[in-house]
Amino acid sequence: MNSIVCIKQVPDTESIIRIDSEGTGIVEEGLQYVANPYDEYAVEEALRLREKFGEGKVTVVSVGPQRVEETIRYVFAMGADEGILIRDAEPQKRDSFSVAQCLAEVIKDKDYNVIFCGKQAVDDDSAQVGAMLAELLDIPQATVVSKLEVADDKKAAVAHREIEGGEEIIEIQLPGVITAQKGLNEPRFTSLRGIKMAMSKTIEIREINVPEAKMKVMSLERPPERPPGRILEGEDADVIGELVQALRNEAKVIP
Amino acid sequence: MAGIWVFSEQRGGELKKVSFEVLSVGRDLADKAGQELAALLLGSGVAMLASELAKYGADKVFLADSADLKDFLTESYTSVICEAVRANDPSVLLFSATTLGRGLAPRVATRLGTGLATDCTELDINDAGLLAIKRPIFAGKLLANAVFDNARPQIASVRPNVIPVQENPKAGEVVNLEVRIDPSRVRTKLREIKRGTSSRVDLAEARIIVSGGRGMKGPENFSILEDLAATLGSEATVGASRSAVDAGWRPHSDQVGQTGKTVTPDLYIACGISGAIQHLAGMSSSKYIVAVNKDPDAPIFRKANYGIVGDLFKIVPLITEELKKSGKE
Numbered sequence: 001m002n003s004i005v006c007i008k009q010v011p012d013t014e015s016i017i018r019i020d021s022e023g024t025g026i027v028e029e030g031l032q033y034v035a036n037p038y039d040e041y042a043v044e045e046a047l048r049l050r051e052k053f054g055e056g057k058v059t060v061v062s063v064g065p066q067r068v069e070e071t072i073r074y075v076f077a078m079g080a081d082e083g084i085l086i087r088d089a090e091p092q093k094r095d096s097f098s099v100a101q102c103l104a105e106v107i108k109d110k111d112y113n114v115i116f117c118g119k120q121a122v123d124d125d126s127a128q129v130g131a132m133l134a135e136l137l138d139i140p141q142a143t144v145v146s147k148l149e150v151a152d153d154k155k156a157a158v159a160h161r162e163i164e165g166g167e168e169i170i171e172i173q174l175p176g177v178i179t180a181q182k183g184l185n186e187p188r189f190t191s192l193r194g195i196k197m198a199m200s201k202t203i204e205i206r207e208i209n210v211p212e213a214k215m216k217v218m219s220l221e222r223p224p225e226r227p228p229g230r231i232l233e234g235e236d237a238d239v240i241g242e243l244v245q246a247l248r249n250e251a252k253v254i255p
Numbered sequence: 256m257a258g259i260w261v262f263s264e265q266r267g268g269e270l271k272k273v274s275f276e277v278l279s280v281g282r283d284l285a286d287k288a289g290q291e292l293a294a295l296l297l298g299s300g301v302a303m304l305a306s307e308l309a310k311y312g313a314d315k316v317f318l319a320d321s322a323d324l325k326d327f328l329t330e331s332y333t334s335v336i337c338e339a340v341r342a343n344d345p346s347v348l349l350f351s352a353t354t355l356g357r358g359l360a361p362r363v364a365t366r367l368g369t370g371l372a373t374d375c376t377e378l379d380i381n382d383a384g385l386l387a388i389k390r391p392i393f394a395g396k397l398l399a400n401a402v403f404d405n406a407r408p409q410i411a412s413v414r415p416n417v418i419p420v421q422e423n424p425k426a427g428e429v430v431n432l433e434v435r436i437d438p439s440r441v442r443t444k445l446r447e448i449k450r451g452t453s454s455r456v457d458l459a460e461a462r463i464i465v466s467g468g469r470g471m472k473g474p475e476n477f478s479i480l481e482d483l484a485a486t487l488g489s490e491a492t493v494g495a496s497r498s499a500v501d502a503g504w505r506p507h508s509d510q511v512g513q514t515g516k517t518v519t520p521d522l523y524i525a526c527g528i529s530g531a532i533q534h535l536a537g538m539s540s541s542k543y544i545v546a547v548n549k550d551p552d553a554p555i556f557r558k559a560n561y562g563i564v565g566d567l568f569k570i571v572p573l574i575t576e577e578l579k580k581s582g583k584e
Contacts, residue, residue: 011393013394013513013514013532013536014531014532017393017396019397037514096370096371097364097365097369097370100361100365122393122394122514123392124392125391125392125393125517126373127357127361127373127374128360128361128364128371128373130361131329131357131358131360131362131365132361132362132365134362135333135361135362136365139442140329140330140442140443141329141358143354143357143358144354144357144358146507158446161354162354162507162508163353163354163355163448164271164353164457164459164460165450165456166448166449166450167449168445168447168448168449169445169446169448169449170328170443170444170445170446171443171444171446173442176442176443181507182507182514182515183506183507213370214369214370214403214405214406215370215371215402216401216402216403216404217400218400218401218402219399219400220397220399220400221397221398221400223395223396223397223398223539226539226558226560229544229546229556229557229559229560229561229562230560230561230562231551231559231561231562232562232563233564234563234565235563235566235573237573237577239563239565240563240570240573240574240577241577243545243563243574244574244578244581246561247522247543247545247561248581251543251560253463253522253542254463254487254522254578255488255582
């Protein structure tokens with residue numbers, strides 16, 4: 001069971017994000033970088049499949065600057081076998097389409113049963129790369145998957161997808177792209193042994209021509225500040241009455 | 256190259272509310288660009304929906320009505336949409352940023368060799384006649400303004416619940432599309448759609464969200480939030496913070512925040528939620544925010560229009576009671 005897992009290094013979700021002096025990017029200095037949270041579910045699912053089938057390997061691929069090596073090592077420590085970094089010194093100038101094209105270029109020659117991605121990265125929130133990659137490689141996709149059962153012959157899978165107000169269950173032929181939603185599994189912690197092994201593994205560096213972004217960011221801005229609110233104190237009916245009146249008559253958000 | 260196109264999402268023969276939102280913003284763009292607005296409607300036995308699309312501003316409805324399109328499958332929908340786009344060359348193509356639209360739009364954009372702007376909250380036509388995109392990034396900590404300077408069509412998906420729906424009756428002339436799908440190219444199959452156990456509206460479409468965090472102390476206590484939501488009507492639902500979901504009190508589909516859903520209801524009532532940055536990112540563009548928390552220093556109060564410092568187990572039932580009482584008058 002060979003899986004490819006596409007991962008992205010993103011600023012930790014607790015980060016304060018600042019706009020750079022050019023106004024089109026963010027200040028990278030001082031940011032803590034982590035594996036995109038949804039990608040950890042993707043990695044975990046690939047590891048579990050390798051364990052279930054008792055054969056095969058898990059290859060992680062990422063596009064980004066040198067610092068991404070750290071995140072690939074983290075995924076090695078979880079148990080991934082091989083890592084490829086498609087080096088791109090200017091990640092902020094890319095869009096998802098550029099990244100998907102890079103990934104497809106490297107993945108197309110690989111031997112795989114399934115490709116996993118996170119359902120979206122929590123930096124640009126684009127949620128595009130998985131489906132774009134599927135199209136570029138001409139394979140089917142199941143996005144936002146919270147449960148996956150791969151058939152014994154590895155030629156098909158049943159995927160449970162979270163949709164508005166419920167769940168959709170689809171059958172997908174493999175090879176295919178699966179994008180991971182929270183709930184798919186519980187990602188493992190890295191072990192001391194894993195961390196030691198991760199240090200000794202080699203990351204394959206690929207230099208390719210990264211295509212230009214189609215979507216051009218012209219400027220970044222902060223969302224408008226919210227006006228200061230009114231704080232009421234107490235737990236009695238008068239205070240509650242005042243709140244309900246305000247919602248009804250000032251805000252006009254309740255009938 | 257002309258025409259503003261919108262993909263109109265339907266499931267089971269029923270148009271989603273967001274489809275009217277996308278039509279409304281499409282109508283606005285078409286008027287500004289001096290172009291026609293066309294809706295793309297795909298499905299089986301859905302011809303009768305064309306008149307509804309006309310009511311909300313469609314000059315034209317491209318209709319692909321075929322038994323092969325009964326179930327939404329990304330590959331069959333992609334091929335029909337791309338064929339229609341290639342034959343008609345629109346300048347803009349909009350989707351809704353629902354699960355369906357988020358799976359479909361990147362596939363379509365890639366086949367057409369263009370990029371995609373996901374989950375836009377504002378769309379306009381700029382002085383150069385290009386689609387001007389505004390979309391939240393970092394779960395709403397920042398907004399990005401972007402354009403496609405040479406990719407056509409310019410493809411974007413629109414966040415649900417942000418654009419006001421406006422009726423604007425137009426001709427809605429139906430143009431039938433020929434549907435040719437090679438079954439060997441459709442490599443997924445729908446097995447089943449399971450409706451959620453909750454009878455309440457989905458978070459993304461809810462007008463009012465009553466949300467609970469760590470301060471709820473346990474899953475059983477969410478019943479007071481359910482009661483409040485029920486009292487607020489059918490457009491209200493219950494959400495949760497990440498700590499409540501991670502504790503196993505609520506399903507992940509209820510989670511609001513950076514690793515859950517980003518929501519924009521008219522009213523968000525945060526109960527026992529301290530307001531971690533990841534949570535604020537997912538709800539701070541709500542039109543009105545009410546915070547109930549016993550800690551007066553909780554960061555949630557800095558985002559709230561109205562805050563009550565106190566015990567939510569006393570306050571929330573009192574709000575429900577007050578709504579019932581005053582609603583009867």
